Amino acid sequence: MAAGLLVTLYEYSPLFYIAVVFVCFLVTSGLVLGCFGLDVPVILRNSEETECSARVLKKQMRQVKNPFGLEIPYPAAASVTKGITLTPDCLEDCVLTCYWGCSVQKLHEALQKHVYCFRIKTPQALEDALYSEYLYRQQYFIKKNDKEEKYCQLPEDFGLVPRSRYPLVALLTLADEEDREIYDIIAMVAVIHIPDESYRLSCRILYQYLLLAQGQYHDLKQLFMSANSTMPSPRDTSPGERSADRSLLEKAGLAEDEPEMPEETNKDCVVCQNGAVNWVLLPCRHTCLCDGCIKYFQQCPMCRQFVQESFPLCSKKEQDEDESPRILQGVLPGRVF
Numbered sequence: 001m002a003a004g005l006l007v008t009l010y011e012y013s014p015l016f017y018i019a020v021v022f023v024c025f026l027v028t029s030g031l032v033l034g035c036f037g038l039d040v041p042v043i044l045r046n047s048e049e050t051e052c053s054a055r056v057l058k059k060q061m062r063q064v065k066n067p068f069g070l071e072i073p074y075p076a077a078a079s080v081t082k083g084i085t086l087t088p089d090c091l092e093d094c095v096l097t098c099y100w101g102c103s104v105q106k107l108h109e110a111l112q113k114h115v116y117c118f119r120i121k122t123p124q125a126l127e128d129a130l131y132s133e134y135l136y137r138q139q140y141f142i143k144k145n146d147k148e149e150k151y152c153q154l155p156e157d158f159g160l161v162p163r164s165r166y167p168l169v170a171l172l173t174l175a176d177e178e179d180r181e182i183y184d185i186i187a188m189v190a191v192i193h194i195p196d197e198s199y200r201l202s203c204r205i206l207y208q209y210l211l212l213a214q215g216q217y218h219d220l221k222q223l224f225m226s227a228n229s230t231m232p233s234p235r236d237t238s239p240g241e242r243s244a245d246r247s248l249l250e251k252a253g254l255a256e257d258e259p260e261m262p263e264e265t266n267k268d269c270v271v272c273q274n275g276a277v278n279w280v281l282l283p284c285r286h287t288c289l290c291d292g293c294i295k296y297f298q299q300c301p302m303c304r305q306f307v308q309e310s311f312p313l314c315s316k317k318e319q320d321e322d323e324s325p326r327i328l329q330g331v332l333p334g335r336v337f
Helices: 002-012 014-035 047-053 104-116 123-130 177-182 239-252 316-321
Strands: 084-088 094-103 136-142 150-152 165-174 185-193 204-212 217-219 279-282 286-289 309-312
Touching (some): 084 165, 094 104, 094 123, 104 123, 104 165, 104 185, 104 204, 104 217, 123 165
Antiparallel strands (some): 084 150, 094 136, 094 165, 185 204, 204 217, 279 286
16 A cells, blocks of 8 residues: 555656655664764754763873972962062972073973983982073972961072073972972972063963873873862953963963853853863863763864863762862872872
């Protein structure tokens, strides 16, 4: 009966038969492509297929305790002539060594020597690797869990730091030799920009390097949180200064696209607005998804960049044990990465 109907329709209009065959071909092709995870209209896939095809690789992480922390409490007040205030936050007794006018080339050569030649565990080791290519040095002893502010300043008759050098390089090392045997991270190098009359970009940490006892070093990068911005507060930096800083960064080719920040200062997932933010997407470093929503996305919901890998800030067990808010800024003292 059906065959007779199709024959009748074919005799009446051959285009109808061709259209039916074409639609069947499209549906079959969509189902086959969907099984291989290729991008096909969502209407051709059920929710289970969507979840499976949208999974991204979970980056394997290794727990390492970071004994060092360093902050700039008053960035707007820092300058080459007036000096800078640093606030260390260390889990063990440490030594803070500040190198003014450190050679850019020699510093990066020293980091490579840490990998291939010898380990930079002490200030003297770094100075040997730098061949003393710095202009002035200051050193402070930091007691365990001591957050006292340390004021660093060049001598009044010193003059300006040449722009061929980093204005300030801060080195944190463990004071006790026994602690160097316990921790995988044995030193932290922070490259700090300090404004002067010729370059007024506000004070900030440009780079942070963690030096491991095994010979590796890692460049810390800031995560883009969906809420609770880590930018300086309005009382530290005025809107005019922020606009000027942005313009200078763009001219220097160092500006990054700023992620859109929601008005509310919560830590809810940007998709479901319910779960706690826990997943970091790579390579864009947006931290905006909860445990429930991460499995549905191949592209970042903030910037639409394709996600190559992802990793959680904390495991489900850690979330259950501690429900207090957490913010990860680089790698804080005692944090893991």
